[in-house]
Amino acid sequence: MERQIKVILGVIGADVHAVGNKILHYAYTQAGFFVVNLGVMVSQEEFIDAAMEAEADVIIVSSLYGHGELDCKGLRDKCIEAGLENILLYVGGNLVVGKTDFKTVEKKFLDMGFNRVYEPGSDPALSVEHIKKDVQNR
Amino acid sequence: MQPVLCIDFGSTFTKVTAIDVDKPEILATSQAFTTINSDINEGLDQALQDIIEQTNISSWPQRYACSSAAGGLKMIAIGLVPELTSEAAKRAALSAGAKVLKTYAFELNEKEIHEIQQLEPDIILFTGGIDGGNQSVVLSNTQRLRQLNHRCPIIYAGNKTISDTVKKELSACNWEVYVVDNVMPSINVLNITQARQCIREVFLKHIVIAKGLTQVEKTIENIIMPTPSAVLKAAELLSVGTIGSKGIGELMIIDVGGATTDVHSVAKGEPKQSNVIIKGLMEPFVKRTVEGDLGARYSLPALVDGVGIDVVASVIGTSRMTVQQILDDLKNHPESFMEEPGLLKTLDDVAAEIAVKESTKRHAGYLEVHYTPFGTVYEQIGKDLSGVHHVIGTGGPLIHHLNVRSALRASQHDNRDPLSLRPTDARFYLDKDYIIAAMGLLSINHPKAALTLLKKHLIEV
Numbered sequence: 001m002e003r004q005i006k007v008i009l010g011v012i013g014a015d016v017h018a019v020g021n022k023i024l025h026y027a028y029t030q031a032g033f034f035v036v037n038l039g040v041m042v043s044q045e046e047f048i049d050a051a052m053e054a055e056a057d058v059i060i061v062s063s064l065y066g067h068g069e070l071d072c073k074g075l076r077d078k079c080i081e082a083g084l085e086n087i088l089l090y091v092g093g094n095l096v097v098g099k100t101d102f103k104t105v106e107k108k109f110l111d112m113g114f115n116r117v118y119e120p121g122s123d124p125a126l127s128v129e130h131i132k133k134d135v136q137n138r
Numbered sequence: 139m140q141p142v143l144c145i146d147f148g149s150t151f152t153k154v155t156a157i158d159v160d161k162p163e164i165l166a167t168s169q170a171f172t173t174i175n176s177d178i179n180e181g182l183d184q185a186l187q188d189i190i191e192q193t194n195i196s197s198w199p200q201r202y203a204c205s206s207a208a209g210g211l212k213m214i215a216i217g218l219v220p221e222l223t224s225e226a227a228k229r230a231a232l233s234a235g236a237k238v239l240k241t242y243a244f245e246l247n248e249k250e251i252h253e254i255q256q257l258e259p260d261i262i263l264f265t266g267g268i269d270g271g272n273q274s275v276v277l278s279n280t281q282r283l284r285q286l287n288h289r290c291p292i293i294y295a296g297n298k299t300i301s302d303t304v305k306k307e308l309s310a311c312n313w314e315v316y317v318v319d320n321v322m323p324s325i326n327v328l329n330i331t332q333a334r335q336c337i338r339e340v341f342l343k344h345i346v347i348a349k350g351l352t353q354v355e356k357t358i359e360n361i362i363m364p365t366p367s368a369v370l371k372a373a374e375l376l377s378v379g380t381i382g383s384k385g386i387g388e389l390m391i392i393d394v395g396g397a398t399t400d401v402h403s404v405a406k407g408e409p410k411q412s413n414v415i416i417k418g419l420m421e422p423f424v425k426r427t428v429e430g431d432l433g434a435r436y437s438l439p440a441l442v443d444g445v446g447i448d449v450v451a452s453v454i455g456t457s458r459m460t461v462q463q464i465l466d467d468l469k470n471h472p473e474s475f476m477e478e479p480g481l482l483k484t485l486d487d488v489a490a491e492i493a494v495k496e497s498t499k500r501h502a503g504y505l506e507v508h509y510t511p512f513g514t515v516y517e518q519i520g521k522d523l524s525g526v527h528h529v530i531g532t533g534g535p536l537i538h539h540l541n542v543r544s545a546l547r548a549s550q551h552d553n554r555d556p557l558s559l560r561p562t563d564a565r566f567y568l569d570k571d572y573i574i575a576a577m578g579l580l581s582i583n584h585p586k587a588a589l590t591l592l593k594k595h596l597i598e599v
Contacts, residue, residue, distance in 0.1 A: 004270070006270070006271070014508040014509070014510040014515060015510070016415075016510065016512060016515060034270055036268070036324065036325050038325065038326075040415070041415055041417070041508070041515070041517060046417075049219045049221055049222055050222075050325045052218060052219050052272060052275075053218055053219055053222050053223060053266075053267055053268050053271050053272055053322070053325060054267075054268055054270075054271040054272065054325065055267065055271050055272040055273060055274065056271075065510070065511050065512075066511070
């Protein structure tokens with residue numbers, strides 16, 4: 001039997017946008033993943049603690065309120081410190097305030113150690129494909 | 139008339155409460171020194187003799203006992219992440235009335251294995267990983283435990299996916315293994331009912347024997363539970379009531395002892411305001427916390443350290459030197475009293491008040507403020523006890539306190555610490571006759587009588 005892919009889901013920082021989080025939860029459950037949804041206002045430490053207890057494959061961070069860069073800084077380093085060197089980190093949403101070119105935003109977050117970055121309006125199905133592929137290639 | 143004896147084997151005193159269940163009323167109470175080193179029946183007989191003299195009743199067919207003698211039920215909790223499964227395991231053990239010697243997280247190392255050997259726990263509660271979650275750390279700890287040079291019952295309450303493996307591996311090395319539901323089946327979900335039940339059964343089956351308490355089994359039907367567990371039973375009964383008899387609602391019991399302070403809350407602890415989001419591990423309805431550094435006698439140095447010796451000196455109106463002198467004397471002769479009993483009594487009372495304040499602060503939840511683009515949002519960590527209307531004090535330092543109302547008031551909300559979720563408007567009660575544990579025991583077969591007696595004997599102060 002193929003091992004079930006385990007994902008941690010949550011909206012980072014002081015962000016309370018819950019709708020996208022519910023949609024992703026639904027999409028990932030439908031895709032057959034083991035989903036641990038931490039909901040809104042999730043700190044970096046909560047993501048990491050949950051990933052350790054669940055032995056997760058991917059942490060999927062949402063941020064909708066424009067403070068994503070501040071909130072996400074250092075998450076990769078903390079994962080490494082926690083022994084989660086191989087965990088996949090995805091991020092998506094309105095990551096920065098104002099009209100910034102997505103390529104610039106993407107590069108910024110890739111440099112911060114994220115594996116995938118999604119712009120507003122991305123289809124959840126796309127990330128499902130990515131998760132399957134990335135977990136397999138890891 | 140239906141006479142019942144409830145016996146509490148404490149580390150220092152064996153306390154006996156004689157009850158007539160039919161009426162119901164408390165016929166007599168008595169206490170004698172616990173004689174754990176010779177025959178524990180000696181102390182009990184002495185207290186019993188006193189009861190017989192007081193009541194003129196010589197036959198006591200119904201007897202129940204709880205015990206915290208010989209160090210109580212000593213447990214070790216092992217989990218994975220400190221704030222998650224380790225904390226869940228600790229809460230399960232505390233709610234079963236255990237004394238948690240130490241809580242471990244992540245992979246155990248040599249030093250920790252050695253330490254567990256030294257601590258000689260009565261039971262180990264072994265957890266880690268949500269169901270379907272982490273396996274590697276739990277399996278590594280299983281291997282470590284195989285090498286441990288100490289055997290006691292071990293309860294596995296971790297990731298269910300590997301429970302068979304864990305059981306097999308440990309059993310093969312002469313561990314007596316019990317497997318129960320995961321204490322944290324998914325992130326932040328607390329599920330301690332089965333673990334708690336199992337701890338109680340193991341206590342009944344093994345620990346009573348190991349603690350040299352078997353001799354009393356001849357005269358008593360059973361040592362049913364560890365004493366803190368009896369207190370929890372009484373707390374829950376008093377709060378929620380029983381069939382045909384209502385409880386008094388959400389409450390807190392603060393038990394200040396010489397070495398530790400226990401706080402029990404029976405309350406849902408849900409947020410009282412609308413803009414509050416709950417964070418962290420789920421809270422149990424009946425929660426017990428134990429503060430090892432807050433006691434009026436043996437833990438006094440740690441307690442004084444915590445608030446500052448100058449503060450204590452100024453509160454009791456003496457010099458820093460005098461307080462230090464008292465502390466030194468107590469350290470050398472913890473049982474003896476100082477030449478200046480007035481001052482020591484004051485220090486005792488101040489210590490009890492500080493213990494109430496600090497222990498309730500740690501027990502109750504708190505809010506964290508977040509300023510978001512959408513306004514202020516609060517995160518609640520722990521239980522919101524602001525709506526608890528009944529605060530009950532017990533334990534020597536409170537029972538003998540000169541101004542117990544003032545001491546218990548220290549459990550209340552303080553405007554200087556606005557984010558701590560302690561009771562805002564409570565009434566205060568005192569367990570003057572020291573009956574709470576006895577009523578917990580009585581409640582097993584006579585809940586209605588126990589409830590009536592609790593309501594009658596906990597006096598408002």
